Amino acid sequence: MSQIGITGATGAIGSRVARALAAEGHEPRLVVRDASRVETGLHGLPIAVVPGGYADEPELRGALHGVDVLLLVSGAESADRMDHHAAAVRAARDAGVRRVVYTSFFAAAPDCVFTLGRDHHATEQLIRDAGLAWTFLRDNLYLDFFPLLAGEDRVLRGPAGDGRLAAVAREDVAAVAAAALLDEAHAGASYDLTGPEALTLAEAAATMTDVLGVPFGFVDETLEEAYASRAHHGAPDWQLQAWVSTYTAIAAGELDGVTGDVERVLGRAPLSLRDVLEAGR
Template identity: 35%
Template sequence: MKIGVSGASGNLGQEVLSALRRQHTNVALVGITRTPSTVPAPVEGREGDYDRPDLLVQAYRGIDRLLLIPSADLRPGVRGRQLKAAIDAAHYAGVPHVVLVSAAGTKEVTEPSLGAPYWEGEQHLIRTVSQWTILRMNYYAESMAEEIKSSFGSGILAGLGPERVAYVSRDDVAAAAAGILIGEGHAGAIYNATGPATVTGEERAALVAKVTGAQVSFAPLSRDQLQGGLAQAGLPEEVVSAILEIKSNFVAGAFDIVTGDVERLAGHPPTSFQDVLSETLEA
């Protein structure tokens, strides 16, 4: 069997390939990326670009199971178009089974919402290919840990209101994806990769205090206050908009879901947010 990872040079793509190499050495692996020279041997590197569908069809040929990892492009309309192009290319290339990385809380929304590409991608996948699997991931524990690290000096962790998020580590998402790609019986399934428990804003601050010994508190702000602070920090407008939407989703409960899917797919319990936080802050 030949397994392909599209988006292989990104952090998640690299972790998926590493997980597959560690656990399944008898499988042929293909890393599809705009920079195939960066794909480490013995993985086969192939050139692929979500903005060049002609390249994708060639890159996907001969692959039995393909993982599609969305790009990090935040421009409205771009990721949705890219995902549809990649799904179509997989279909034209004759890939029997396509696995899509999506996001927790995905539902029908329109651009410029961050969730729109995931909804469009999921729906297009289901309509287009014969065998599909969707892996919806919760918010990265590493991303929140880095956010905390950058704002640590203020002693304040800002939000827009009460939060409940089941932060998941990138390694656990990669291991779950690898489990789908190498396993059987996953066609037509929608999984949710989550951490072992939801964490509130107050609990997040308490964990930071526990790990570092510093006094830290969670502070709900108004949307205007948070937007002004982010803009004052010099962040680009599209990044500010993305952060505001993510924080709103924290409050709305989009990431307030805990499942056993990581353990079921990866074969081990998910890493706790505290452990990721400890590793990041100690580093």
């Protein structure tokens, strides 16, 4: 059997994929920065520790030696994330990895409104240019994040207007990733992963109010208000632009459009916001 590798295996997506594969009797190699963060239930799996992460190309190359199919989870948001992605792709190529399953982003394009979506498009191109076989999982925003988007007053704020987004559950993304790692039929496929419905943020707030039993709301900020309300974080300009452009991408309709890709891969309907909220209560 092919050796599967999972980067970001202590994160929300990678750990779910590892659990799914282990439950089916597979032994993926977990590539992590810190072995102490690996879930107890996964300690029996092979673990390769790369403290420097994607930036440490030589160590990562060694950790990937012998891996045939790799889940490449996109790196943490940073000003130099593209440098890290480029190093990870080179390490995978030079280690002999044959196919990469990459967690990209819905509507990724060189000129998409969401600024970080441009990085995802560029990373897809790096993988292609490296001569690696690939499967791209173009995830919409995560349904799991909706409560976290609200402030302490439980109000979501941003210049999203009446735009809709077909957000997807992390559980579904991980399940699709596991399926893609196991089956060569997914080579060369790009999947736009969405939930079963496209919601406005006002509708999402109403659903959270109903399920969680406390009031949530949505305020449609102007661009100026959006930047001003986030200025106190002291974040660099690239980060502020990423935060705000999440909402302007929704307003522009870039995250709208329900697809059937989750159901096509998994044979079941994707989870809804209500499903995710009820499971997390």
